[in-house]
Amino acid sequence: MLKIQDINVYYGNIQALKGVSMEINQGEIVTLIGANGAGKSTLLKTISGLLKPKQGEVLYEGQSIGGKAAQAIVKLGISHVPEGRRVFANMSVEENLQLGAFLRKDKEGIKQEMKKVYELFPRLLERQKQLSGTLSGGEQQMLAMGRALMAKPKLLLLDEPSMGLAPLLVKQIFNIIEEINKAGTTVLLVEQNANMALSIANRAYVVETGRIVLSGNASELTASDEIKNAYLGGH
Numbered sequence: 175m176l177k178i179q180d181i182n183v184y185y186g187n188i189q190a191l192k193g194v195s196m197e198i199n200q201g202e203i204v205t206l207i208g209a210n211g212a213g214k215s216t217l218l219k220t221i222s223g224l225l226k227p228k229q230g231e232v233l234y235e236g237q238s239i240g241g242k243a244a245q246a247i248v249k250l251g252i253s254h255v256p257e258g259r260r261v262f263a264n265m266s267v268e269e270n271l272q273l274g275a276f277l278r279k280d281k282e283g284i285k286q287e288m289k290k291v292y293e294l295f296p297r298l299l300e301r302q303k304q305l306s307g308t309l310s311g312g313e314q315q316m317l318a319m320g321r322a323l324m325a326k327p328k329l330l331l332l333d334e335p336s337m338g339l340a341p342l343l344v345k346q347i348f349n350i351i352e353e354i355n356k357a358g359t360t361v362l363l364v365e366q367n368a369n370m371a372l373s374i375a376n377r378a379y380v381v382e383t384g385r386i387v388l389s390g391n392a393s394e395l396t397a398s399d400e401i402k403n404a405y406l407g408g409h
């Protein structure tokens with residue numbers, strides 16, 4: 175579904191991604207793990223068109239998208255839930271969700287999507303008219319995910335959805351990610367919570383200072399001493 179070939183991405187003179195290659199097959203949950211500053215968010219931003227690779231290719235369903243505008247990439251079926259949620263604080267839950275469908279014209283389909291999102295996140299339905307800025311952190315994460323789903327993505331990019339959430343809520347968010355995947359959406363999940371991420375993923379890539387240093391099946395990586403020591407607290 176997605177094939178990234180040897181990309182280099184820069185912020186001015188600073189090179190944040192160095193020859194990164196990876197792929198995602200349709201139907202998978204793939205996780206990207208790595209320390210602060212490794213380049214995880216940069217990779218998601220490059221896929222969703224917020225950043226352009228200086229060299230290399232991003233192929234989505236066989237088509238090069240490395241030079242396309244972010245909006246065009248959403249239209250092709252890739253939605254990005256950024257780090258830190260970024261909901262529109264002065265708009266209601268419902269208005270935020272509607273914004274997620276801004277590129278769609280099919281009114282009936284949008285209604286259906288809204289229904290599905292409220293089924294997935296009953297908490298959002300209870301808070302339909304509430305201003306988003308007054309939601310809890312967990313509820314804002316649900317809203318950010320729901321808003322991305324309103325575009326009916328084929329590939330969902332999630333940047334640290336569990337950040338700052340209480341353990342019980344983290345569990346709930348991960349369950350929902352699995353549900354979204356079972357319903358047919360491919361997921362690329364960036365996480366610092368490597369334990370949880372590996373537990374739901376098919377495959378994983380480990381990023382260190384702009385490079386992929388390890389990749390493999392999630393179960394293999396979970397068992398590897400290198401991963402245990404560096405990312406799973408040595409357990």
Ligand SMILES: Nc1ncnc2c1ncn2[C@@H]1O[C@H](COP(=O)(O)OP(=O)(O)OP(=O)(O)O)[C@@H](O)[C@H]1O
Nearest residue numbers: 185188190208209210211212213214215216217257
């Ligand atoms: N807007 C920017 N301008 C300059 N450098 C940046 C910018 N954004 C990120 N960087 C640098 O690029 C590198 C990768 O950052 P990135 O945000 O992708 O890391 P990350 O793996 O997502 O980290 P975190 O886990 O802290 O979110 C870091 O060295 C960072 O300082």
Ligand SMILES: [Mg+2]
Nearest residue numbers: 214215216257
């Ligand atoms: Mg990040």
